[in-house]
Amino acid sequence: MNYLSVENISKSYGERVLFEDISFGINKDQKIAFVAKNGSGKTSILNIIAGKDTSDTGQVIQRKGIQISYLSQENLLDQHLTIEETIFSQGNKILDVIHQYENALKHPEEAELYQQAFELMEQHNAWDFETHYKQILSKLKLEDISQKVATLSGGQQKRLSLAIILINKPDLLILDEPTNHLDLEMIEWLEAFFAKEKITLFMVTHDRYFLERVCNEIIELDHGKLYKYRGNYSYYLEKKEERIAQEQSSVEKAKNLFKKELDWMRKQPKARTTKSKSRIDDFYVIKEKAHKRRQDHKVQLEINMERLGSKIVELHKLQKSFDSIKILDGFEYVFKKGERIGVIGKNGTGKSSFLNILTQQEPVDGGKVVVGETVKFGYYTQKGIQIKEGQKVIEVIKEFGEYIPLTKGRKISAGQLLERFLFNRKKQYDFVEKLSGGEQKRLYLCAVLIQNPNFLILDEPTNDLDVITLNVLENFLLDFPGNLIVVSHDRYFMDKIVDSLFVFRGNGVVENFPGNYSDFRAYDVSKPKIREVETKHPQKEKSKQKAKLSYNESREFSDLERDIALLEKQRTIIEDQFNNNEIPSDQIAGVSQELKSIIDAIGEKEERWLTLSMKLEGL
Structure with missing residues (x-):
């Protein structure tokens, strides 16, 4: 059953064309991921499908009577309501059934009215509604339902918006980065929830394990064309590789034919026959195909970073609390050269605070941090970069450095680094305020990397980055020869990049685990757990x-x-x-x-x- 059809939509902003003549459909029970580079119009397409924006051409046709819910990046919640009031203000049809039943209880003399209300409660399984929504809120760490929305953090408000969609159970869910602002435990719960439920999804996400385990179809927008893959992320990678190889083979054949035709063109007299004119026209078609270039860049760098001495960073009996919340309780660690450590834990356990302590931007309550004289930190924070009005992309990078030195006297310039991170020459001279949120994050990464640090610290670098950029970043980090410490909720990224973990358990407990995220999960789930007792309604x-x-x-x-x-x-x-x-x-x-x-x-x-x-x- 078709829920929604997108027919020949296009979108431009002035001279900038995001996409043209895009068409696809969404059918019942499909779980589709939409993949494209930052700045190519993913969010615009979601807004158009959800009716929040209009396309320049084409149309979006919905099946009559279906309910669509959209989780956007914007916060549209009423700040004056509590969490509970917000949920009850969403017009959920089950609430009407519950109110009808409540009214029937007040009039026990009207047996028929009570029977009808009772049957509706049974039909909609309304007895479990409260348990259902409180379980969802609990999983998303929103237990205090009397809390005002205005007092919630940005991440908590995003989680509340997600909870409302899950509680209301629409026919079609449109989700823009649903795993942002979720910790790993929440992501795994949501992943399991979507995998088992009969839900129709259309979403943008950078979480590749999420793609792998939830989605059964992937639609990719690549250089203005749509490609559809009926399978999960592994299948998509395999088939995309085959597609690129076929395209490359076609280009190589065109190059060879182009050389042959070029020789023929040079030998021809000025007078042209009809037959030779046709061949000349074909020549120009072949020429265009032969000169086609993919704009993807694989990073293969031998970075000649500043030398790291024998002493890198030493942490001695660190103590840190915020009011009654304990972050570190006697934590000790001595970093060795070349270590690649991931930091994981629930939201609020102090991961970002730990990075600030490590870089001595946050004081400790007890203990000390000793940083070696040769250490040069490169710190990517969640706050982003401060952009001056009227600044161009290349100007931002050159403020921090002109080049990164490579081995054998080579170097990579600021412009070349931007190209590797998918900013072509034209894009480098765009004004920064024209960039999408994901592109600005990518620019910030380049600003950190151009400084040529030997100890790189990344706090949630994968948020708002598209899958293509993540592959570029991973390749760069795999070539990075210095120390690396990274906080990320992207499990695929962590598995590929880090060798060990700091696991923040809360209440000051930090465990050092020798392995990547998948190793840790296999170990953690094998331990006996205290069984959770669910309160029955x-x-x-x-x-x-x-x-x-x-x-x-x-x-x-x-x-x-x-x-x-x-x-x-x-x-x-x-x-x-x-x-x-x-x-x-x-x-x-x-x-x-x-x-x-x-x-x-x-x-x-x-x-x-x-x-x-x-x-x-x-x-």
């Missing part, structure tokens, strides 16, 4: 007898369990501070009062929980 358990709790009481019952757990956690933290004499004497009275308030709140909530629990059991 009491409404479903009792639905076929008599509803003991109203829907609102069921929600309150579930909220009480969460609130009590949060308060218990707060009480434990404060009690530990008292036991360890960590509270200054002038603050003891205030903290004691705070502890008393928490204990009182726990008592009140436990009493209410007991009341609802007894009602649920019919006592």
Whole structure:
């Protein structure tokens, strides 16, 4: 069943043509990834499909009655609502069914009305709705549903937008980089969710393991042409390689024919017959084909970086906390020459803070960082690069360096480096403000690399980069002879680039693991885990007898369990501070009062929980 057809769409901005005459279809249960270089119009195509933008030519035809949800890079949430209010403001049809059932409960004398409402609850499986949406929020680390959207970080708001789409279960999901702002645990959960669910997807993502395990078709926009591959990422790579080889073979044949025809052209007299004129026309067609060049660049560099001495970086008993959140607790490590280390862990465990400590941009609470005299850091941060108004691409790079020295006296100029990272000569003289977000990230990478560091530190370098650029970056880093430390949620990238890991477990615990990400996951899942106990929705358990709790009481019952757990956690933290004499004497009275308030709140909530629990059991 066809959900959506894209017919001959084009898009230009002034003289800049993004794409022309693009056509494809999206059918029920397809999981399609859209692959293209940054700046070639991926987000524009998503916006056009989702109805957020219009094309210059062509049309997009939707099947009547289908529901489409779009996860964009923009934040469109109402900042005044709470997480829960945001979810309940989305017009979910199951909510209407629940409200109808709630009204029926208020009028027990109208048996027919109650029966209809009950049957609708059964039909839509609405008993499980609250459990369903809270499980999704929990997996995306949005447990406090009373929190205002305005207080959430940018990453949390993106995760809430994703949660809303998953909760509402539209017919077609259009996703722009859904794994951005997710930690590795969340990505693996989302990957499993999409792989098992019958969902129709059309998405842009740079996560190649995600592509491999979720998508069953890949559409690539390459040099203005669409190529379709019915398979996962491995199949796409294989078939793309075959396609490029065939194109190259065709070009080589055209070159040989061109030489032959050129000799013939030179020997011809000025007077032309009809037959020779036809051959001359063919000659110019062959000439165009023979001079065709692919603009992909493979990086094969022998970088002659500044020498690293015997002492590189030493970390001695590092201590670091932010308020009550402990980042490092006595962490020690001595870096050896040429080490390539990945940093992984859940969001909020201190990965970026660790990089700032390593580069001495963030002070430690205890211990010390010793940096060798020969170390020259190249630090790619998530903040990006500060661009001056009216600056051109090549000017940005030349501010940091004119060239990178190679072995045997060779060198690579700023322009050549930009070419290797897919900025052609014309693009190098574009104004930076004209670049897409992904292109600006690519430019920032070049600005870091042109400085020729011998210790490279990359904080989420793969965010917003397309798959083609990621391959270029990987090739460059594989040739890089110095030390490398990288934070990334891109598992494919980590597997290819790093040899060992720092695993941030939270609460100051950092493990040193000797292997790449796949090695770590195989090891980690083999360890025994504490089984998670899921809270069953009491409404479903009792639905076929008599509803003991109203829907609102069921929600309150579930909220009480969460609130009590949060308060218990707060009480434990404060009690530990008292036991360890960590509270200054002038603050003891205030903290004691705070502890008393928490204990009182726990008592009140436990009493209410007991009341609802007894009602649920019919006592």
